[in-house]
Amino acid sequence: MNRFLAFLVRMLIAIPTAATVWLVSFISFDQTFMFSTAFSLAGAILTYWMISVYLKYRFLRKHRLTRKEYRYIKKNLDEAKPKISRLHKALISIRHIPSLKQRMEFIRITRKIYILTKKEPKRFYKAERFYFSHLDSAVELAEKYVFLSSQPKKDRELEKSLVETRRTLEELKTSIENDLYQVLSDDIDQLHFELDVAKHSIRKIKESQLHEEGRRLK
Structure with missing residues (x-):
């Protein structure tokens, strides 16, 4: 269940619970307006929290994960998200038309790995090479390429470095394709x-x- 849907479920249950608690407190137990409101808010918060705990428990059980494992995976996914954004930004910024199709495929593959592991966290263990090695290398190379290619004057040595960097990025793309296959x-x-x-x-x-x-x- 995605975050918005989970939030919607919690609110759709918590709001009617708050209204019911308020009515019961105000009418059946003859409480004041303020006390009834306080009880209804407490009931809504408690209901919202209990549903959150239940949904998280069901999610962990469905994916056969412990809380510790999920925290570890979530931490690494949270750290990877800005890296993937930086990689995509760098790949789009590269001004080399012949490699455009390959770079778009690079972006699609990395996005696919992230979405799969986000949706099914257990897959993270099959994508560890991507998250702990290949992603960092790709970000560093792509950003370095963008920096070097933006220099106003390019000598032979710089052009050679750019060609070598593009070749290495192609090899990394192949490695990341294998990461996706492993996932x-x-x-x-x-x-x-x-x-x-x-x-x-x-x-x-x-x-x-x-x-x-x-x-x-x-």
Whole structure:
């Protein structure tokens, strides 16, 4: 459940609870307006908190994570988010038309890894190379390239460095593609398993049909 939807659920339950508590306090227990309002606010806050705890518990249980594991993953994802933004900004700023398509693909892959691990935190463990190594290298190289390419005068040595940096970024993109493949490895394995099952079922059906046709011919 995304943050907005979770917030909406909490509010849709907390607000009616507050109204109910106010009415019960004011009418049934003959409390003053101020006391009834205070009780209703306390009820709303308590309800909101309890729903938050429940939703978080359900989220952790669904993804088979402990609180400690989730805090660790969330911390690293929070640290990675501005790095990814810096990388995307740098890649877009590079003024090299022939590599535009490749840079757009680079952005798409890194965004995909982040979204997948944000949505399903357990996948983070399969993307550790991306978050702890490849992302930092990509940010540093892309920003360095933008800085060097913005220099008004470029000598042969600088042009050589720019070419080498673009080549290294291409190699990093390949490594990050492998990171994405690793993040999706369980899904790919599951797909292969389901394909094998489907092929086996189709083969059985065809064999059965051939057997039936053979019996009819006899």
